[in-house]
Amino acid sequence: MLNRRSSRSWREARTVVEDLLKPLLVDPDAVRAAAEVELRFGGPQAPVRDRQILSAVRDVVLEDEERARALGRCLARTGSSPAAVCVGLALLGRLGEPEDVPCLKALGRFRDLMSPAVYALDAIDRQAAAVVWLGIRSEGPELSGLVTAVEAGDMVAVRLKLAAVPRDPGIVGPEAARRIMEAVRPADILGAGEMPPSQRAELAACTGWLLFRATSLRDDRAEILYCSEAVRSYEAFVSCAGVLEPTLDHYGLLLSAAFDLHSGPSRLRDWGPGRREALLAELDSVLRRPEWCAVTAPDAEPGEGADGVERRRFQWVRRNARRPFGGGVDAVGPVGPVGPMGPVGPVLRDLRDLQDLRDLQVLPVLRVLRVEIVVRDPVDSDTVEVRMLIDGRPLVPEVFGRGPAHTPEWLLDSGRLRATEEPREVQLAEAYCTEGCCGALHVTIRRDGDEVVWSDWRCPSPPPSPLHVREIPELRFDAAAYDAEISRAENDHAWTWPARKAARLIAAGLRDRPELLSRWDTELSWAGTDFQDPDRTALCLRYEGADGSPKYRMWHIPEDGTPPEDRAAxxxxxxxxxxxxTYGA
Structure with a gap:
């Protein structure tokens, strides 16, 4: 039996579930097989609402799909224990058909069964799955009215409720944003019939906000990769960009969309030839218009009475307005060697093709690395990450997906991405809940003659990414091009703001003069900006207390208008x- 609180690994749980379940999947008597599932999985020690059941059943080899489907239906409709019903829902997640939707929607009304029911519905009817999810999770009146309107098919009410969705990250999290788009299908709403320009603009802005929330880095996965309406929603939003009023808020939505289409998880969607590039070109065209350029003019900066977020947002737009439109991501670095199929470097779609080439024993492919430093709109707490693009595709969301890549301070200022003949393991990303909980992404970087090699990957299993990259292949780069790109990224400071720049300069000074802290038996734990006030430089200092335990002291340096270089000095x-x-708190 599986214990709900068992410490089994994913692999162990998968093996146990497969051993218990596999003989029952071929039983011609679904009722008898369902009773046996109850015996094997039911009881107080069984896993209830455990994702390991869904994962394990998802990987079981099905010798007879008809019998497995019949067992899934029998368990879903007559199961008496949550674990047994969960097994049935997991089977229907693989084999369910439209006729199963009413049953799945009914089961999804029970909070304990919502997750596996939505998992099954996602494979059959994404809109129904979204409505069920929102019906349980949207406890406040802001979203419950939208759910009621969608269920009633009242499109007039849907438009009104969609426009009224609060622009509050505390109410609309990343998955909620994704589910709202799947429930209401904003592309259909924005493309339907005549409506007043003001209402179209309002709905377009809401769509942009939902896309922004679905691409948030402050979650355990990139929800935009799971959104069935992502591509259509982006196209609808961008097509309406011209009707938006040129404001700082709308500029932030357009620029955020451009960043994600350029180097974020959304780039990994199946866009088809030229569609993503066309959206970027349209965004560029809109933001180049005089009325939009006026939004970022120096004399438009918010005055003293404006709140901190508004001022930071204006400065963020000023610093980053052109960065996602710089181009060159797909053209940086050398083309790979010529194999039997011609130049193989630029024709590979993704990392899975590398495995295909390796199986065909084609010559090693030299990849193209581009390092982009991206600061998210300050309305989302100034998240900063290093985006590593391999042949234009962002690496971390494709192969990891449990959290963003690390900051430039961690990867670039430290020199961790530099390649030497001595192999060095580098943590590229960590799960949002910490490595000890859900793992991290590690790679070993080494120089091999005139090439740089990324190999010996360590990544938690099973992968949460819907792209299913289970084995990451060895990646090779031209050493000269690699060194030039890392040097360029290390010296790119245009993205940063004064408080963050001061922190980086202080950290650099301490690396050059370690005796400044060692003489006090102290070391720098991290340097950055205050979580609550990004305009304050924050240094975390670590030392040993009188009892031998580690002690930490925070030192905050406020923004005083002087140059960051002076404050660092x-x-x-x-x-x-x-x-x-003796400093600070």
Whole structure:
């Protein structure tokens, strides 16, 4: 039996579930097989709402799909224990048909069965799955009215409720944004009939906000990769960009969409030839118009009375307005060697093709690396990440998906991405809940003659990415091009803001002069900006307490209008003369 609180690994759980379930999947008597499932999986020690059941059943080899489908239906409709019903729902997630939708929707009304029921519905009817999910998760009146309107098929009410969706990250999380798009299908709404221009603009802005939330990095996966309406929603939003009023808020939505289409998870969607590029070109065209350029003009900067987020957002737009339109991501670096099929470098669609080439024993392909530093709209707490693109495709969401890549301070300022003859393992990304919970993405970087090699990947299993890259192949780069790209990225400071720049300069000064802290038996834990106030430089200092346990002291340096270089120099001078263990809190 599986224990709900068991510490079994995913692989162990998958093996146990397969051993218990596989003989029952070929039983011609579904009722008898369902009773046996109850015996083997039911009881107080069984896993209830355990994702390991869904994962394990998803991987079981089905010798007879008709019998397995019959067993799934029998368990879903007559099962008496949550675990047995969960097994049935997992089977219907693979084999379900439209006739199963009413049963699945009914089961999804029970909070304990919502997740496996939605999993099954996702494979058959994404709109129904979204409505069920929102019906359970949207406890507040802001979204419950939208669910009621969708269920009633009242499109007038749907438009009104969609426009009224709050622009509050606390109410609309990443998955909620994805489910709203799947439930209401904004592309259909924006493309339907005549409506007042003001209402179309309002609905377009809401669609842009939902896309922005679905691409949030502050979650355990990139929800936009799971959104069945992603491509259509982007196209509908961009097509309406011209009707939006040129405001700072709308500029932020358009620029955020451009960043994600350029180098974020959305780039991994199946766009087809030229569609994504056309959207980027349209966004570029809109934001180049005089009325939009006026939004970012120096004299448009919010005054002293504006709140901090508004000021930071204006400065973010000013710094980043052209970055996603710079181009060159697909053209940087050398073309790979010529194999039997011609130049193989630029024709590979994704990492899975590398495995195909390896199986065919084609010459090693030299990949193209581009490193993009992306700062998210400050309305989402100034998330900063290093996006590593392999032949234009963002690596981390494709092969990891449990959290964003690390910051430039971690990967670039530290020199971790530099290649030497001595192999070095580097953590590229960590799960949002920490590595100890859901793992991290590691790679070993080494120089091999005139090439740089990324190999010996370590990544948790099973992969949460819907792209199903289970085995990451060895990646090779031209060493000269690789070194040039890492150097360019390390010296790219255009993305940063004064408080963050001051932190980077202080950290660099401490790397050059480690004695400034070592003389006080102290070390730098991290340097960045305050979580609540990104305009304050924050340094976390670590030292050993009197009882031998580690102690931490936060040192905040406020923005005072002086250049970051001066503030960093002042901080280093203070560290040279005053014990930092007496600083701050």
């Amino acid at each position: 002042d901080a280093l001078r203070r560290l040279a003369t005053v014990d930092p263990r």
